[in-house]
Amino acid sequence: MTLALPIYSILPALQSQLAQQHEAILEAAPGAGKTTAVPLAFLDAAWLGQRKIIMLEPRRLAAKSAAKRLADQLGEPLGQRVGYQIRQEGRQSHSTQILVVTEGILTRMLQEDPSLDDVALIIFDEFHERNLHSDLAFALSLQARELFREEDPLKLLVMSATLDSERLTQLLHCDPLVCEGRQFPIEFRYNNLVLKQTDIPQQVAKQIRAALQTDSGSILVFLPGQREIHKVRDMLDGTLMESVQLLTLYGDMTLSEQEQVIAPAPEGQRKVVLATNIAQTSLTIDGIQVVIDSGLSREARFDAKTATTRLHTRRASQAETTQRAGRAGRLQAGVCYRWWSQEQQYRLSAHNAPQIELEDLSQLLMDVASWGVQTREELDWISPPPDAHWQQAKDLLTQLEILAPAEHLALTALGESLAQIPLPPRLARLLMAGSQLGNNQAALAAAALLYEGSPKSLSESDLTGAIAWAAKGRTWERTLAGLAKHLPPTQTSASNSLAQCLAMAFPDRIAMRQRQQGNETVFKLSNGRQALLPNHDTNAPHEFLIALELGGHADRDADYLYLTHPISLAEIEQALANQLNLIERCEWDKSNGGLMGAMETWLGKLLLKQEPIAELPDDAVTMATCAYIRKQGLQVLNWDDQSLALRARIAFAHKHLDPTLPDASDHCLLETLEDWLGPFLTGVKRIQQLEKLPLQEPLMALLDWPQQQLLNRLPIRIPVASGSQIKVDYQGDQAVIRVKLQEMFGEIQSPTIAGQTVKIELLSPAQRPLAVTMDLAFFWREAYPDVRKEMRGRYPKHPWPEDPLTAVATAKTNRALRDSE
Numbered sequence: 001m002t003l004a005l006p007i008y009s010i011l012p013a014l015q016s017q018l019a020q021q022h023e024a025i026l027e028a029a030p031g032a033g034k035t036t037a038v039p040l041a042f043l044d045a046a047w048l049g050q051r052k053i054i055m056l057e058p059r060r061l062a063a064k065s066a067a068k069r070l071a072d073q074l075g076e077p078l079g080q081r082v083g084y085q086i087r088q089e090g091r092q093s094h095s096t097q098i099l100v101v102t103e104g105i106l107t108r109m110l111q112e113d114p115s116l117d118d119v120a121l122i123i124f125d126e127f128h129e130r131n132l133h134s135d136l137a138f139a140l141s142l143q144a145r146e147l148f149r150e151e152d153p154l155k156l157l158v159m160s161a162t163l164d165s166e167r168l169t170q171l172l173h174c175d176p177l178v179c180e181g182r183q184f185p186i187e188f189r190y191n192n193l194v195l196k197q198t199d200i201p202q203q204v205a206k207q208i209r210a211a212l213q214t215d216s217g218s219i220l221v222f223l224p225g226q227r228e229i230h231k232v233r234d235m236l237d238g239t240l241m242e243s244v245q246l247l248t249l250y251g252d253m254t255l256s257e258q259e260q261v262i263a264p265a266p267e268g269q270r271k272v273v274l275a276t277n278i279a280q281t282s283l284t285i286d287g288i289q290v291v292i293d294s295g296l297s298r299e300a301r302f303d304a305k306t307a308t309t310r311l312h313t314r315r316a317s318q319a320e321t322t323q324r325a326g327r328a329g330r331l332q333a334g335v336c337y338r339w340w341s342q343e344q345q346y347r348l349s350a351h352n353a354p355q356i357e358l359e360d361l362s363q364l365l366m367d368v369a370s371w372g373v374q375t376r377e378e379l380d381w382i383s384p385p386p387d388a389h390w391q392q393a394k395d396l397l398t399q400l401e402i403l404a405p406a407e408h409l410a411l412t413a414l415g416e417s418l419a420q421i422p423l424p425p426r427l428a429r430l431l432m433a434g435s436q437l438g439n440n441q442a443a444l445a446a447a448a449l450l451y452e453g454s455p456k457s458l459s460e461s462d463l464t465g466a467i468a469w470a471a472k473g474r475t476w477e478r479t480l481a482g483l484a485k486h487l488p489p490t491q492t493s494a495s496n497s498l499a500q501c502l503a504m505a506f507p508d509r510i511a512m513r514q515r516q517q518g519n520e521t522v523f524k525l526s527n528g529r530q531a532l533l534p535n536h537d538t539n540a541p542h543e544f545l546i547a548l549e550l551g552g553h554a555d556r557d558a559d560y561l562y563l564t565h566p567i568s569l570a571e572i573e574q575a576l577a578n579q580l581n582l583i584e585r586c587e588w589d590k591s592n593g594g595l596m597g598a599m600e601t602w603l604g605k606l607l608l609k610q611e612p613i614a615e616l617p618d619d620a621v622t623m624a625t626c627a628y629i630r631k632q633g634l635q636v637l638n639w640d641d642q643s644l645a646l647r648a649r650i651a652f653a654h655k656h657l658d659p660t661l662p663d664a665s666d667h668c669l670l671e672t673l674e675d676w677l678g679p680f681l682t683g684v685k686r687i688q689q690l691e692k693l694p695l696q697e698p699l700m701a702l703l704d705w706p707q708q709q710l711l712n713r714l715p716i717r718i719p720v721a722s723g724s725q726i727k728v729d730y731q732g733d734q735a736v737i738r739v740k741l742q743e744m745f746g747e748i749q750s751p752t753i754a755g756q757t758v759k760i761e762l763l764s765p766a767q768r769p770l771a772v773t774m775d776l777a778f779f780w781r782e783a784y785p786d787v788r789k790e791m792r793g794r795y796p797k798h799p800w801p802e803d804p805l806t807a808v809a810t811a812k813t814n815r816a817l818r819d820s821e
Helices: 011-020 060-074 106-110 133-150 166-171 195-215 226-236 255-262 319-329 340-349 362-371 386-398 414-420 424-439 441-450 464-468 475-482 496-504 570-576 616-630 643-658 666-671 689-694 696-700 705-711 778-789 814-821
Strands: 023-028 052-056 084-086 089-091 099-100 119-124 155-160 177-179 186-190 218-222 244-249 270-275 288-293 297-305 306-316 334-338 510-516 520-525 530-536 544-551 559-566 579-588 594-603 606-612 717-718 725-729 736-740 759-763 771-772
Touching: 011 023, 011 155, 011 177, 023 441, 052 133, 052 771, 060 084, 060 099, 060 255, 060 288, 089 334, 099 778, 106 133, 106 362, 106 510, 119 133, 133 362, 155 166, 155 270, 155 643, 195 218, 195 226, 195 270, 195 288, 195 334, 218 814, 226 244, 244 255, 306 544, 319 334, 319 340, 319 778, 362 424, 362 544, 386 496, 414 424, 424 441, 424 496, 424 717, 441 475, 441 496, 441 544, 464 559, 496 544, 496 559, 496 570, 510 530, 510 606, 520 544, 570 606, 579 616, 594 616, 606 717, 643 705, 771 778
Parallel strands: 023 155, 023 177, 052 099, 052 119, 084 099, 119 155, 186 334, 218 270, 218 288, 244 270, 288 334, 530 559, 736 759
Antiparallel strands: 084 089, 297 306, 510 520, 510 544, 520 530, 544 559, 579 594, 594 606, 717 725, 725 736, 759 771
């Protein structure tokens, strides 16, 4: 069977290319045998010498399985010429020539020895999965070759089943070699159904029962996530024949549990494997002849705005559905059931998005900074990290004191120490906090649980209970021992709480209790996001929690707290003293009519506490009062007649004398409150005081001295023909005077102010308007006779001469005029 592998047809060309140059791209269809055969093909290459071949696999189980198959072909146990290294587990020796690695192992190797002098070739297998570690390792390998291996270049080989190779071709300067796979015929059975996600488990269970009756071989079922897997398992459990094993396969299972699933079924038995997309590639499950594909995939997407990872369910891409179907035709002819139509298959997106565009980049950024890169542009990325994700990761690492607060990436002294610990940034910071605060063992236990992932089956979110549960597991001691090797020595004899250690690693995950909402308690996180905890959870009554694990689904308004630990306000203040923001808050309280002052303690967007301030500083009073006026509007101020008149004069001067003067509009006054009103607010502590505050002097403060002199050119009153001084009204579009008609006798010229004709309202003796004019000569000639005819009988005590132009202007009655003679 081995000799029939399609990959053998392309191996001579691949061997020749890597002998002549240092880069190659191999696009080999599923079943071609690339993982099994390619590394072995270079063991006798002259350029290999005594150096190693490193092969990167995207998953731990895939790495271990690949290494086992390679060693089996050589007839050797693992650890001799073929070895592997995965998280906390590995086998290799001085004779190892092929080392299969994963989970950031290659990145760590590059960090420790950028030249990789003992490595001749790096193989990036299953590169289409676009694992975050593989993208970073590829970018670092490119730069390492350029900086450290110029004379003896490190060879790079990228292998994939379905590959979007244009960018790779640009970076590696070579065209891909293409190999067809060994694929047995697959019969596709399309159902032409449009299913709701809630219908999927029931339909899948029904299809499994039918396939067990009509088709032979084991069945591999692709479901979007664990929730659907458990639902289908519950529907089928106890209903299948004894000869059928019902198994599950997903990423949160332990490595040993996953190994049991891919192992051959006992003789005479069939398997039904309910799996996530972990089974799409890399893994071969013996005996699979039937694939049932839900057509859905669930992926974790990181929201850079809230620093939260949420699960999104999406349609699988064409590449994914092709890989899934291929599982049925690896060893013999098979069947693939699809819920959608053949036409819809062609409408699916070609490839799914790479992880670098979806995930939290804090680990990547820490690795990049440790490598010595200052900006994102210094590395050649297959896909550049998104701006928002990059900035969020930078902000978090700065908050964790791993990065210095600067434009370019630069590790702090603490960051350099943490970069030596092969753990994600938060967990490395947690171990260091345990050292700094004298609580190493508690920090170690918490880190071990978070490293392995908390059990989702627990009904409580409490970290302590989860640690107690995990401590009963088979791998707990090994995990503890693995992490303990990186535990910094204790720096103090004082013992602080675990909560303080956790707070230093999760400063952005402090949650404050808000209220009960139905069966759930609502918490607010320091990033402003809301999160929920069931009321029955033992940690729900606490005022403050640390949200160690949280998430949810994209279609929900709030996230859920999965793993928490209580913390007190005092512990927050001690652990995060340098991250607390103290704000002196002063604001008006309409309910009691006065100013309220408080010292607020903030952590991010979370108000931790408020303490009253007895004596409010003047600047705080000014800020609060101006804010209150902006919210309520200028009408809350004391706009008496004198203030309104002055404001109108200023506006008139702006329009007709000098446009550089303030226009005294609402917008202008609200924008500059602190400048003109602020100095007059000292001692104003009650709303009644504000409402009675005189505004004439503050309004004059809008103007500097030369502007005030200019304003004085606008008269408050002007003389008329009778000798009276009449008040000018500037509040309309034009200046207006209102004067008794008899006081304008003999006057034919309308007065002007700032070159503008003044509008005159001529009043009756009872001070009612008789006419409005800007042309007195026209009024006396055309309108006055009619006014005289109507008014002389109504007001006989006042003069109504036939010729107003020769009459004496007066405010007096006829009798008063006679008496004065």
